[in-house]
Every structure is written in structure tokens, then in C-alpha cells.
Amino acid sequence: MTKETSTDVRFLMGNEAIGRGVIEAGCGVAAAYPGTPSSEVLESLVRWKKELGHPVYLEWSINEKVAFEVAYGASLAGARSMAAMKMVGLNVASDAVMSAAYLGVRGGLVVVVADDPGPHSSQTEQDSRFFAWFAKIPVLDPGTPAEALQMTRKAFDLSEKYQVPVLLRPCLRVCHARQDVHLGTPLPVAGVGPFEKNWTRWAAIPKFRLVLHGELNEKLERIRQEEPDARPQLIRRGRGDGLAVITSGSVSSHVRDVIATDERLDEADLYKVDLPFPAHAEALQEIADNHAATLVMEETYPVLELQIRDRRKVTGRLSGHVPPQGELIPELVEDIIGKAAGREPAARSAPSVKPRRPSLCAGCPHRPAFYMIRQIFDDAVYTGDIGCYTLGINMGAVDTCLCMGASVGMAGGFARVAAPEGQTRVVATIGDSTFYHAGVPALINAVHTRAPFVLVIMDNSVTAMTGGQPTPANDYLADGSPGEPVDMERLVRGCGVDFVEIVDPYDYSGMKQTLEKARAFTFEAGQGVSVVIARRPCVRMPNVELPSERFEISSERCDLCMTCVRDLECPAIHYVKGEKRMEIDVDLCAGCGFCVEMCPSQAIELKGA
């Protein structure tokens, strides 16, 4: 967001446009848990709040379920509210969302759920529009940042009009696109009046739930029939009876560009559906009936396609004409539409090189922690978790990655099954934010069941992967206002863990000794789960001062064992091919100095010493 423009046009990221829409709709409470590609929604709200002096309450919640519940509580109390998350976060929040669909809302409640077809930064390619269908709530599907702003405002109106939560589903190509976006005038923060107690509605027992389910079905039917966005809009007229393309959301932008730039596709009629559930099925059917062929292009599940009852002349994901997985990138869109129009796909040359794999940053405190875990527990199974430290796979220190918090839960399961001889140990690693998010119940479970594993909490004091959002351990909230820090060590002890030690992962011998003690406690003395908190701030945080020392490798002492490259995997160290020597890149080196103690040949020394 730039502030210098005097006009009301800005070059906004989709997520910033959504944040702007939330402000313009007069939202009073917004909560989120960070996750790519959704994180900038709440981050931008912090900036909009500051820029406009807006009173909206903002929080990074402990997880997505709590974020939704905070928003839902605010809605019942009468305010417009929003919860933002990525699609796998919606899985975490699903219990609350499904139930809220039945109960309904008071103040407009919008759930922003960012999908990640590809997937680029996620575990699944799930389609949150399909989730909306499952939960029986309406969903809006923006195609560009500019549309996302408008649809956000619309989502609040819809939610309040029909008293149902509304899902806004931007895909990554909307979230992380930037576009010139026209700003609107923010509505004042208004409420629908204070909460009125009515337990048959807001605390409904099963017999009232049946009634509420009926009411929800009636709401959906009214939306389907009455809302213009539930009908396909003709956005480009062609021949009228040849090829029809029905599209929605992020892929609609590729479809529009492909059709607009190819005169051979002039005869195609292009329809777009902004509210893909509950869509006006009869209108969709009419298109299919009136055209020789209809192609449905949507990300990532066949939501519109399934709502067309007679699909004999319809192609899409169900018919196999659109691949059942993977992102619909423009080249693919071009090929699919071209084929539907009776053409052969264009020949293309693929990139000739493999992309560079991501890696923990130079100086990242997770690196020495993983290194020492491998040294002390060389025969272990390493259950891993979701965050930067998933990149411990590069160091052979992460063997599993399922979902938020699963390192702890799965360790409890691994510990119950006899392993091959000499491979009996389980070591779990989890980041601080992920531990708060979903690790705590699993740890209590492990304590209670006396599960024998070591848990290393990689505590870098922020949610690093998604850009450094605060965790419950911080003493400030999303917008910088003061918060109450929830102490990690006390929390772990409160879970019932007897062995809790905090250690600086840069401290070679300290880290070594602490892990040895944990090993003795859990595996030798059999005293149950032990927890090591490897604590050092993320090197990417702006307030972290990096050591100024730089190091060099003595070619005389270095025997090219490659431990620094293979086991430490430091991106600042590389092999110089022609010269058969190792080199430290001073531009990349963060000065942590861990390699000095790690090097088996003691070949690394202070530069210029």
C-alpha cells in the first residue's frame, strides 16, 4: 500500500484489497491465523486501521478455530466480523463453521479462506467452495484483487441479509496478485443491536437443530433464486450456440485473457459465476442446453460442473477434459480451451533447469538444532511439523509432515509400535507458533499416556514462515497493542511434563548436553516425554542483530569431508569446483559461527584471525 497517491487508486495485493473491503464494510472485529496465501489479509488490516484511525479490533488468534469463534461471538454480539485463514485452516475451524451455518449469524460474518491450487505452499489442493457446499454456506469467488474488494463488501451484505456466514474464497493468484484497485468510502462501524438471549437458537439442542437445518435450506434456496451473483453472467458474447465456457474465480482471469487474445476463439461465449454455491442450477443447465458444447473451467474441484444436472454436452474436470489435479495456469487454460474449440495444443519448451530448492536461512537457529538432533539421536524417527522447520527434510532431520501439531500426536503413535532393532526412538520437532496452535493437546495426551519420545520445540519467538506474526508468547498483539505473554516453559510444565529445558541452539555444547539429558530421561530412565525448548529469535526479524564475525575455511586443514554441506546444509558454504576447496559466501553468511565447532577437521576459523 502506498500512501502518496492523491487519487483513490492503489496498487494493492489481493489480500490487501480484501482487508480494505473488510474496513469499507464497517467490520468491527477481525481475527486470523497466518498461513500462505492468506496472511496479508490481517496484516493489511493492521495498516488500514492505522492509516484510517479505524476502530476495528484485530487479533492473530491461537488457531483458526479460535479465530472463527472470536468472529462468531462478535457477530452474535451484533458487530460485523471476519475470520481469515488458509484452506487447511478451515479444516481446523470446520467444527465451529459447520455448526454456525445452522445457527446463523447476527452481524455480517465473512470467512476469508485462501486456496492454494498447485499446491505452492500447502498440504492439499482442496477447494473451499466445495467445503462451503458441504457446510451449506454461500461462497463468493473473486477473480482479481479489484473484484476481491467488491466481493468482500458484498459478502458482508449477503451474510447480514440472510443471517448466514459467508465464505470468500480467493485463490493464491488473487491473494498474491497486485493490481490497480479503486478504493471506496468506508462505512461507519455499525451493529445490528445487542445480543438477545434465546437458547433455542444460540444454544440449540438437537430437536431445534432440525428446525434450524430446515431454515438453512430455505435461506440457500432464496439465495439461489434471488441473488444475481448465483446466476452465470455473460461477460463475452460469441456466436451464441457454439462453444460456451463457464468459469469462476482466479482461473476466470486466465480464461478471459486467453479468449481475448485469440481471434480463433471469437465464437466462444464466456460466462462467469461469482457465487458458485449455491449457484442457479437451472441457468447453468440452460447454457449447456443452448450450446453445442460447454466447457467448465474452475479451481480446483468441479463445483459448478456438479450443479449442472444433464452433463451430456458438458466437459470439465468430471469428464477428464480438465486435469483432476494441479493449478490451471494460463498455458493449460489455452490448451484446454483450444482443444474444446477443436485445435491441437501448441508446442512449448519447458524450462531447462531444475528450480533451486528452498532451504533454512543462513544463521537460522533451526539448523544447528536439527544438526545436533541428528548427532544425538542418529537412530531415531523424526516426526516433523508445519513451518520453516519442515525444511529440516534437507538435513535428514524430518521424516514425517502431516498437518499442524501432528509431530507430537504422531510421535505418540510411532512410540507404540515396535521398530526394527536399534531404531526405537522417536524425536518430534515443532515450532513455537505451531505448538501453541495444535501441539498442546497432543502433548498433554503424551504425558498422560507416558509416551516415550523427545519433543524439541524450535522456538524462534515468531510465526516465521508466514512473515513473522506474533505468537501467544509475545507481549504485543497484531496491531502492536499490549498483550499478555503466555510463557512457553510454564505452559509445557502445566501440561505435566517433568523434563523441560531451555537451550540456545547456537550453543554447541549446551545443545549437545541438553539433548543427551533428554535422551537419558526418556529413553534410558523411561520417564516419559521430555521437552527441549531450543530458543533463539528468527534471523529474519528486523530487530534481531546478527553477529558481525565472518569465517573462512582453511584449505590446509579441510579434508573435503562435506559435513558442512551435507549434514549442516548451510547455504553460505559451497564447494568451489575447479579449485577443489570449500568456500564461505560472506554475502550469505549470518555469522552464527556454529560451523566452527561443528567442523570435524577444525578447518573453519575467524576471518583474518
Next chain:
Amino acid sequence: MVEMILCGRGGQGIVFLTRQIGQMAAAKGLNVISSETHGMAVRGGSINSHLRIGPFFSPLIRQGHADFLVSLDASETANNRHFLKSGGLIIENSPLPDEPQIRRIDASAIARRLGRVQLENVVLIGFASTVDGFPVSGEELRSQFAKDPREAIRTMNLRALEAGRGGR
């Protein structure tokens, strides 16, 4: 209409450059749309941005459509070359001499001489602004960077910009 890919390694400031160009285009009243890489890949992995000025809806450039490929890391150029149209131009951070369709500047070395290798992105965009047909001019970049309220950063960026424009 101009379509441009910017590529490099995570952490080199690709997203920053993309935003600067987009903001300048939007401020001129042009339609502009771009796409950025975020998430896991920015931890030192290969990343690129797409930037399209013109009446586009999609933030992604199709293979064979880009007018420019601005590369902050020569080893990433080959990853993105397929986006370039025939006759498109590569503008690359590299100590090697120019070739047909490739303009080069050793932006890393220049940035290091200025005291911070992290300025290589600004050096490169300064250099790019001297190339015929590039959608932003030196003057526009100057006034854009001059808006940064942080004095130290503003000064360094402006120096890096001029160093890139001067080719040294």
C-alpha cells in the same frame, strides 16, 4: 502493453522491485497486474514475479509472451527464459559481457562496493531503466525511491539507482 518477468533467489528483493514498478505504473493511470511468490519458496528457493501493464485480468504471463526478463541471479535465467517472446530482452545481473538479446551489469559487485550486496536489485533496475522500451524511466525511479521516509534507506537506494544507471 508490456509483460515482464523478474526472477532470482528468495531474499534478493524481487517482490520489492515488482511493487515499485507496479506502483509507478498505477500512479500513471495505467492498468497493471502482477503476481508474487511467497511462502516456503522465499527461503532461498527459485522465485519469480510476473508484471503486466495493459488491459489484462490474469496476473500470469504465458510462455513466449514476456517482453523483458529481469534476472537478479544468472543461474535463474534459464528457469524463466521460456517466458520470453522471440525478440524479447534479458536484463541480467552478471559480470559477463552483453550478448544479442542479453544486457548485463555486475549489480552484485556494484552493490558490494556501495557497502551492501542487498542493493543489487536497485542497481539492476537502475540499469534496466536505461534500456530502450523499458516501462519505467530513471526519473520515475528517482522520484519513487525519493518517497521512502527512512532516510538511510532512501539515500542508499538513490545511490544504487544512479550507480546502476551509470553502469558502474
